[in-house]
Amino acid sequence: AQSVTQLDSQVPVFEEAPVELRCNYSSSVSVYLFWYVQYPNQGLQLLLKYLSGSTLVKGINGFEAEFNKSQTSFHLRKPSVHISDTAEYFCAVSDSRDDKIIFGKGTRLHILP
Amino acid sequence: EPEVTQTPSHQVTQMGQEVILRCVPISNHLYFYWYRQILGQKVEFLVSFYNNEISEKSEIFDDQFSVERPDGSNFTLKIRSTKLEDSAMYFCASSELGPEGNSPLHFGNGTRLTVT
Numbered sequence: 001a002q003s004v005t006q007l008d009s010q011v012p013v014f015e016e017a018p019v020e021l022r023c024n025y026s027s028s029v030s031v032y033l034f035w036y037v038q039y040p041n042q043g044l045q046l047l048l049k050y051l052s053g054s055t056l057v058k059g060i061n062g063f064e065a066e067f068n069k070s071q072t073s074f075h076l077r078k079p080s081v082h083i084s085d086t087a088e089y090f091c092a093v094s095d096s097r098d099d100k101i102i103f104g105k106g107t108r109l110h111i112l113p
Numbered sequence: 114e115p116e117v118t119q120t121p122s123h124q125v126t127q128m129g130q131e132v133i134l135r136c137v138p139i140s141n142h143l144y145f146y147w148y149r150q151i152l153g154q155k156v157e158f159l160v161s162f163y164n165n166e167i168s169e170k171s172e173i174f175d176d177q178f179s180v181e182r183p184d185g186s187n188f189t190l191k192i193r194s195t196k197l198e199d200s201a202m203y204f205c206a207s208s209e210l211g212p213e214g215n216s217p218l219h220f221g222n223g224t225r226l227t228v229t
Contacts, residue, residue, distance in 0.1 A: 034217060036220075042222055043117075043119075043204060043220040043221050043222040043223050044156070044204060044206075044218075044220040045220070046217050046218070046219075049217050090155075090156060100146070100158045100161050100169055101146075101158065101218060102158060103148075103155050103156040103157070103158075104155060105154070105155040106155055106156070
C-alpha cells in the first residue's frame with residue numbers, strides 16, 4: 001500500500017526567503033503525486049500535481065515540485081514566500097490501482113515578518 | 114468556477130445521536146469522496162463512491178457510517194450513533210475522472226463535527 005511521509009510538522013521561514021517542504025512516498029506501482037494547501041478555516045485546494053512527463057511541476061502561487069523517482073521524493077519549493085503563504089501543506093499520493101488519495105500529516109508553513 | 118459545497122459548516126451533536134453531513138459535488142463529476150481530519154492530525158480517507166456504489170472504504174468507515182446519493186446532486190455521509198472520537202472536520206470531495214486522470218479532487222470547505 002502507498003504511504004506518504006512529511007518529516008517536518010512545522011517550517012518557519014522569513015518573508016521573501018526560499019522554502020522547501022519535504023515529502024517522501026512509498027508505493028510498489030506507478031504513482032500520482034499531489035500537493036494540497038489548506039488556508040486557515042478553509043478546505044483543501046490543489047497546488048500542483050504530477051501524473052507523468054516532466055518531473056518538474058509548476059503550480060499555483062509560484063510553487064513548484066520535483067518528482068524524484070530514485071529518492072521517492074516530491075519536495076515542494078518556492079523561491080520567495082509571502083505572508084499569504086501561511087497555511088498547512090499536504091503531500092498526497094495515489095496509484096493506478098484505486099481511486100483514493102492518501103495524505104501525509106501535513107506541514108505548517110509559518111512565515112516570519 | 115464551480116465548487117463543492119458542504120453544509121452545515123459546523124455541527125454540534127450529543128454522543129449517540131445520528132448526524133447527516135451534506136455535500137453538493139461539482140455537477141459533472143463522477144467520483145465522490147469523504148475524508149476527515151481530526152484536530153491536529155492528518156487528513157484520512159473514509160470512502161469513495163462511484164456509479165452509485167461504494168468503490169472503496171477505509172477501516173475507519175465501519176457500520177456506523179453510510180453514504181448515499183439520494184438524488185442527482187447531493188452526496189451525504191451519515192453517522193448513526195456518534196462517538197466522542199468522531200469529532201473532526203469532514204471534507205467532501207469530487208473528481209471528474211478519478212485522481213489518475215487529469216482531474217484531481219476538488220474539496221469542499223468542510224463540516225466541523227463536534228460530539229459532546
